[in-house]
Amino acid sequence: MYKSLKQLKLVALAITLTIGLASCGNNNLVNNFTELEQAISAAQPGTEIVMANGVWTDVEIEFKGVGTADQKIILRAETPGKVFIEGESNLSLSGEFLEVSGLVFRNGFTPTAEVISFRTSSEDLANNSRVTNCVIDNFNIKERFDSDLWVAMYGKNNRFDHNSLIGKRNQGVTMAVRLNTEASRENNHLIDYNYFGPRQNLGSNGGETLRIGTSHYSLTNSRTMVSKNYFDRTNGEHETISNKSGNNTYKDNVFFESRGTLTMRHGQYTLVEGNYFLGNRKSNTGGIRVINEYQTVRNNYLSGLTGYRFRGALVVMNGVPNSPINRYNQVVDSKIEGNVVVDSDHIQLAAGSDEERSAVPIGSSFTSNIIMSETNLNPFTVYDDVSGISFEGNIINDNAEIPFKSGFDKVPFSLTTNAEGLLVPDQALLAKIGMEKISLPVSKEETGASYYPKPGPEPTFRTGEVIKVAPGTNTLLEAFEQSSQGDVLELENGKDYLITKDFRINHLITIKAPTGDKPIIKSRKSAFFHIENEGGLELDNIKIDGAESPDEPGNSVVSTSKYSMNRNYKLFVKNCEIVDLDVNHSFNFLKIAQHTMADTLLISNSHFNNVTGSIFSLDREVEDLGIYNVEDVIIENSSFSKIQGAIANIYRGGTDESTFGPIVSVKGNTFENSGLGDRNKTSASLKFHGVQDLSVENNIWTSSAPLTLYLTNGEPVTVIKNNTMKNSGGIVSNNNEYKSESNTISK
Structure with a gap:
């Protein structure tokens, strides 16, 4: 049957390999996908297929x-x-x-x-x-x-x-x-x-x-x-x-x-x-x-x-x-x-x-x-x-x-x-x-895989190194490119920083200055900062000036990626001054794209003056499927003057009951000559549509557009309390299912 001893040995070897592959308890190390497929195809009861590290x-x-x-x-x-x-x-x-x-x-x-x-x-x-x-x-x-x-x-x-x-x-x-x-x-x-x-x-x-x-x-x-x-x-x-x-x-x-x-x-x-x-x-x-x-x-x-x-x-x-x-x-x-x-x-x-x-x-x-x-x-x-x-x-x-x-x-x-x-x-x-x-x-x-670590707390700001940044052109960008998650870029008081290139933020970063004169950041790009997937930005004791921005509509200080982001981001603005975002119309502080989501947007102890666009316009999910662009918004102890668009426009449409937010707190602020721009489609200084938990307390409006509410399903908790509105249109709502207490509205 076999023409030579060599042929007989080859057949015997093949039989041995086949039996070995199928043998009970045999460990078959496979090194690539082809070997893996072959091993799976030949496997019998008791076969153990081992994927190489x-x-x-x-x-x-x-x-x-x-x-x-x-x-x-x-x-x-x-x-x-x-x-x-x-x-x-x-x-x-x-x-x-x-x-x-x-x-x-x-x-x-x-x-x-x-x-x-x-x-x-x-x-x-x-x-x-x-x-x-x-x-x-x-x-x-x-x-x-x-x-x-x-x-x-x-x-x-x-x-x-x-x-x-x-x-x-x-x-x-x-x-x-x-x-x-x-x-x-x-x-x-x-x-x-x-x-x-x-x-x-x-x-x-x-x-x-x-x-x-x-x-x-x-x-x-x-x-x-x-x-x-x-x-x-x-x-x-x-x-x-x-x-x-x-x-x-x-x-x-x-x-x-x-x-x-x-x-x-x-x-x-x-x-x-x-x-x-x-x-x-x-x-x-x-x-x-x-x-x-x-x-x-x-x-x-x-x-x-x-x-x-x-x-x-x-x-x-x-x-x-x-x-x-x-x-x-x-x-x-x-x-x-x-x-x-x-x-x-x-x-x-x-x-x-x-x-x-x-x-x-x-x-x-x-x-x-x-x-x-x-x-x-x-x-x-x-x-x-x-x-x-x-x-x-x-x-x-x-x-x-x-x-x-x-x-x-x-x-x-x-x-x-x-x-x-x-x-x-x-x-x-x-x-x-x-x-x-x-x-x-x-x-x-x-619980879980025995060898794999469990995640710790969510990443936060100010958990890394402090990097001192000298004033100048693109020194801030160059410092960021050498930074890591949670680092702090510390600017010099009262100095000027100019950005002339795209500044894309792909990890958590804080830009701050010590107490004292605020350093001034200007940009010649359409957006000062782009928050990309994995990114987040904290500004503290910084002045943002729009004087060097390009003379074209639609600029912004912060923009999200223009693509969908599958990582939620954070934006904190503390003790800052944002001025003269007016080189052309529709100059927004924050510009977002559809299918982006902020965990938290915070403005605290800051001043915004002379802005041709909006501050927070979060209304890109228009399918009315219960989708929205931010979970928590906090605006506190800040002043807004001559803001042509809405200070906040937050939209959650539809009747879906599977989500919690948005959750919004607006407390201790002043709004002056705001929300009155011709391009402000909301006709409001603040507009909240479908917000599930809203507290607006201890604010003062002067000569501004109204506070507008659109209450939807989910039994939203809406409290409007201790506000003063002078010549500002008062409160406009689609129904009266909100709590209003001790508000003063006058011409």
Whole structure:
């Protein structure tokens, strides 16, 4: 059969290699994508495929195979955390008893809709498979509103555990369980010990961290267990978790400073048990929101939560009679029992009550809960009839007010701090509600990929080196080009600085001068400073003068990138003087592009004089989809004179209820001869459309355009207080649903 001994040896070698590749427990090191594909194609039960350490660029891995419970097919990193998947890459798996571990996705994005997918096609799903000890870190599409999922679970009996998902910036759920075929329902998935790292505010719907199901399949059971995960500052939108299917369990998870809620948006028979919500008094931190039938919320610990309405510590919603599948089902036969709510502000009942959401909760109970807080002594807000909720055996501090005649025992306010730093009521009170002790069910260190660091605090200004900058032409730009994140460029008092080149800011930087005469910055470019992705700017004790700007319309002091930015930015202006932005019309202080988002815009103790454009014009999201351009605006103790445009024009259109802001504070300012320019389309000195939290207090208007309000959905909190308006048009609003107190309006 064989013509020579040499041929026989070659055949024997080939057989040996094939057997070796498929042999149980054999480690097959692959060094490139071709070898990886070949190894996957030849894999048998027990095969272990090892990806060599290093960077793998532009790889779309399809991991297919059929292992057994005792002999899985494994795809792993040579060293956990040393295999980096970069560029346009992703991973999909299908088959039985597969396991993936140790991979890091970074420096890129998926070319498809998912980064890690438990299917390779609509028909080919993964079952009884596991992804563990992997990382996805800032693996983002550059366009803010191009949507993708980082992890999509399909099939049945899969596990996703000990993974780290950090820094999703673009639209789309971080992780989703999909139920769009019968083969993915009643799935019994396990999602446990994962670290869901910080997610910035998207400023739009579509920023959930975890979603199980969708509205279309909301009457379907998923039976997914979500247990012992750590949700760290997951602030994408007000649904941190969006439950949209039935028979799911959320047990022993920790939510740390997350500006959202665990929301039972759809689905029945949800169990929410033993979870810890630690708000630390951060704004808009929320707890648990109850919608639909047969839900159980028990033995959860909720501390330091400040969110209101849909973002309260505990929220029970009104429903829509005969609700369409995508709206709000009535709360029926649901239980809230044995929970501990401390140092938190709001418990909302029959929330969302309006002409459409008129179906009040029925057959439900609020039993044996402890509410212990002095941060708000009227913690309950009742929006509609709650006779369908029975109240029994609850405990509340005796100086708090409650709108119920029975069902609550009042006790002296008493909280102590335990060894874990948690505020706890007296042990005797805990025993009354059947809770043995207050202790975190899982620590941050126990979650996520074992080798990968957890992010620290968000980057801030003034955390780096101080760089002294000599006066002159482009010396400021040259110093910036040598700077790093958080550095301070310190200018000389009273000296001149000229910019003649594009000044593109791509990290956080402070430009300041010591107390004394302000240094003067001028520019011969259309914008003094361009804030690019990753950038942010703080100006302190600086004078900006428009005298050298080009004689053309549309100049600005600060502009954002003209492209979509998937990183939120900050702009702080403190103790500054901005003058003579008047070389041509429409000279704005800040000029933004669509699909850019500021975390915070601050003007404090500053003076603006003679500006032909606007100061903050934040109205580029015109689709009316609830998208907006800034979360927090603070204008305080400053003066504005001869501003032809609006000092602030902030727009949030549409009726979407998935976001928190904008949040605006305007206090202690003077406005003189402002808002009166022919090109000011707002016809206002300040215009706020759809702002969700607005405080305008202790300001003085003189000979200026009016303050204009357009109040939309979401029960916006609008307070106009202690203002003086002289010959300034007063307050113009589309309705009177705002609080006006002690304002003086005169001709």
